[in-house]
């Protein structure tokens with residue numbers, strides 16, 4: 001039998017109490033959905049509006065002053081009004097049939113840390129602004145980083161006319177979310193006195209679990225290149241075409257797919273994937289005439305990614321030349337890497353150490369709101385372990401003890417960030 005928790009540990013300002021409260025809040029947000037039995041919260045929907053209202057109430061209870069920006073994102077502030085401000089936050093919208101942690105953890109764990117450090121923060125040398133972005137996943141309008149782009153002034157006025165599947169223009173959803181379409185063309189605050197932006201997010205990968213660590217500090221959000229390769233040979237009868245007369249597109253695509261795996265094995269930190277394949281005519285007794293594969297190549301250093309991509313392209317050319325077939329390399333998109341600032345990497349590593357956790361760094365293979373914020377300030381990110389790396393799925397799960405660890409690190413961070421700026 002374990003002893004009942006002490007009175008102090010039960011209070012929201014204690015470690016047990018704040019972890020319990022955060023867990024309950026995650027559950028409460030997880031109840032808000034457009035589709036019963038799922039978590040599906042698109043931008044401007046009733047469930048999103050309710051989520052923002054709930055988070056706003058919690059921010060107010062934590063002693064923060066709360067404002068809404070042009071797209072309805074919440075900005076809760078605590079600390080001296082004229083002091084430099086550290087921004088913390090993440091998003092409260094979700095993908096279709098999501099988990100409870102992707103986004104909300106990055107809002108509610110900082111909220112708990114602020115509650116715990118409240119008295120120090122109210123008299124501290126730095127202000128903290130906690131942001132709950134109203135849309136990141138882009139479920140309803142197929143946008144990316146909608147709210148954080150609007151926050152930093154990167155929203156394009158033409159986007160107001162984009163419609164959802166029911167023909168509802170984005171401008172209308174912005175009004176529903178508590179925003180003001182006319183204000184979207186300017187940034188939500190002046191960033192002159194902002195000290196940085198730090199985001200907590202679930203890892204969405206298995207590295208921390210393999211390292212047996214609750215948290216890790218992000219080095220960079222990896223750059224990404226993606227596109228398709230068409231291998232164009234000739235369809236032919238499977239029985240009547242001897243080996244030396246074949247122009248088999250699928251064999252070339254298979255060789256290329258293995259080359260992608262080779263590139264990944266030979267280049268530390270590179271992740272490269274062929275995730276999609278289309279084969280024509282895709283019939284059992286016909287030699288494939290045309291095979292298309294996708295590629296997705298990511299690395300935290302842009303020059304490494306670009307060299308890997310050039311090498312893959314040369315390899316594809318070599319394969320088709322040898323096999324006497326044709327190639328169409330259809331490059332779709334490049335996103336540059338977003339490095340985390342040295343200052344926030346260092347401060348986060350110190351905060352992790354102060355929370356008695358082994359400091360560890362890893363890159364992020366996925367994009368986050370920090371990508372937008374990097375346009376206006378120094379950014380840092382802290383990843384939290386999630387079970388088996390599963391995300392964007394109802395099975396997405398973060399252990400209770402890991403929530404506690406994240407709050408511990410953030411408490412160290414907000415206290416330390418104030419000291420740094422006071423020097």
Ligand SMILES: [Zn+2]
Nearest residue numbers: 102103136201
């Ligand atoms: Zn997310």
